[in-house]
Amino acid sequence: MSRLLPKGFRLGASTAAYQIEGAWDADGKGPSIWDRFCQMPGHVAGGDTGDVACDHYHRYAEDLDLAAAAGMDVYRFSIAWTRLFPDGTGAANPAGFDFYDRLVDACLARSIEPWPCFYHWCLPQALEDRGGWANRDSARWYADYASAAAARLADRVETFVLFNEPSVFTTFGYLMGVHAPGRSDAAAFGAAVHNVNRATALGAGAVRAAVPKARVGTVLALNHAVAADADNADDVAAAETATDVLNAAFGDPLFLGHYPAAVQAFVDPHVLPGDLAGLRTPLDFLGINHYTRFRVRADGAGGFRLARTPADVSTTAMGWEIWPEGMTRILEWAKARWGDMPMYVTENGMATGGGENDADRIAFLRAYLAAALDADVDLRGYLVWSLTDNFEWAEGYAKRFGLVEIDYATQARRPRASYHWFAELARTRLLDTP
Numbered sequence: 001m002s003r004l005l006p007k008g009f010r011l012g013a014s015t016a017a018y019q020i021e022g023a024w025d026a027d028g029k030g031p032s033i034w035d036r037f038c039q040m041p042g043h044v045a046g047g048d049t050g051d052v053a054c055d056h057y058h059r060y061a062e063d064l065d066l067a068a069a070a071g072m073d074v075y076r077f078s079i080a081w082t083r084l085f086p087d088g089t090g091a092a093n094p095a096g097f098d099f100y101d102r103l104v105d106a107c108l109a110r111s112i113e114p115w116p117c118f119y120h121w122c123l124p125q126a127l128e129d130r131g132g133w134a135n136r137d138s139a140r141w142y143a144d145y146a147s148a149a150a151a152r153l154a155d156r157v158e159t160f161v162l163f164n165e166p167s168v169f170t171t172f173g174y175l176m177g178v179h180a181p182g183r184s185d186a187a188a189f190g191a192a193v194h195n196v197n198r199a200t201a202l203g204a205g206a207v208r209a210a211v212p213k214a215r216v217g218t219v220l221a222l223n224h225a226v227a228a229d230a231d232n233a234d235d236v237a238a239a240e241t242a243t244d245v246l247n248a249a250f251g252d253p254l255f256l257g258h259y260p261a262a263v264q265a266f267v268d269p270h271v272l273p274g275d276l277a278g279l280r281t282p283l284d285f286l287g288i289n290h291y292t293r294f295r296v297r298a299d300g301a302g303g304f305r306l307a308r309t310p311a312d313v314s315t316t317a318m319g320w321e322i323w324p325e326g327m328t329r330i331l332e333w334a335k336a337r338w339g340d341m342p343m344y345v346t347e348n349g350m351a352t353g354g355g356e357n358d359a360d361r362i363a364f365l366r367a368y369l370a371a372a373l374d375a376d377v378d379l380r381g382y383l384v385w386s387l388t389d390n391f392e393w394a395e396g397y398a399k400r401f402g403l404v405e406i407d408y409a410t411q412a413r414r415p416r417a418s419y420h421w422f423a424e425l426a427r428t429r430l431l432d433t434p
Contacts, residue, residue, distance in 0.1 A: 010113075032180075
């Protein structure tokens with residue numbers, strides 16, 4: 001059975017600068033927190049780094065040729081803050097601005113709409129040395145940087161993305177310490193959450209001032225948290241806490257103007273008079289990254305911990321449960337909680353162990369896209385993660401998410417079966433569903 005994609009529905013892919021660009025110190029670029037984090041032994045599987053990654057910095061034209069041949073309408077990429085401002089603030093680096101000029105122009109030359117994202121986790125190390133997102137000044141640092149980046153691209157770009165998955169980089173980077181900058185500090189986490197929310201509001205205003213006709217949105221990671229034991233009241237409460245921390249810590253302030261209950265204790269010491277009134281920010285769209293659901297248990301201290309996925313459940317190479325109906329549910333959950341608004345699935349994909357014959361990825365993408373289309377929301381598009389294999393953060397290079405396989409020894413690009421499936425979907429606008 002086939003279903004026709006809605007008229008005007010956008011198809012594309014998302015990537016992130018640190019995960020694909022490489023050229024980590026080329027042409028005046030400064031070090032980011034991920035450059036530093038990867039240089040410290042024991043943080044990344046296999047000792048991998050993003051120093052070279054997919055060498056997209058030099059091979060972007062080849063990658064965009066692949067995106068165009070697959071019929072992609074949209075390419076969401078992130079800007080490496082330290083390419084533009086090596087120290088985060090202060091003197092600009094012309095070579096960095098020139099690179100993103102070339103990237104945007106290359107997209108437009110191939111009839112691909114560029115969607116730059118200002119922050120996909122690579123904070124300048126110089127700013128982390130000043131406290132990072134735990135420093136209240138970080139909101140203004142970010143707004144100034146985003147304004148400068150948007151102004152440079154204003155004549156060619158209409159759609160701008162403020163942040164990618166703030167709940168992930170604050171929780172993993174400042175509370176759990178498993179991602180850059182590797183801090184495990186509840187006070188720093190609370191400050192980071194509040195300052196990123198402030199940065200979202202300030203950044204939206206700064207971008208609109210620089211580009212009055214801009215479409216401005218942000219991207220939240222939304223994945224279900226369910227009780228490992230549905231009959232255990234503590235686990236049920238832990239799932240509610242996890243939902244607040246992982247799904248609502250940034251959406252509630254942005255759309256409702258307040259923090260969810262489980263986050264309140266973390267952020268309260270950092271909220272100054274007048275702050276909350278400034279957090280609520282109208283946006284033109286919401287991007288949602290969705291992959292799975294997590295089972296959680298009570299940790300005995302009023303919080304939660306992740307529970308092991310049952311052995312009889314199908315999972316990806318990341319160990320994430322495959323549960324397509326969760327896509328329908330999470331989109332409708334967002335609408336019910338924050339209101340009806342234009343939405344895009346800005347990341348969805350499946351990690352495998354590699355290889356060009358990835359029928360399992362095709363089945364995954366087909367099922368999740370169908371589930372997204374089933375949702376009673378104003379869904380405008382679907383962007384797969386990712387165009388190519390990439391550096392998968394603390395997992396290194398072993399986990400493969402790309403429609404295109406990367407041979408890291410030679411940098412050869414090899415389109416997988418899923419790439420050809422995607423190209424056929426884009427050509428026909430027909431989704432084959434089981």
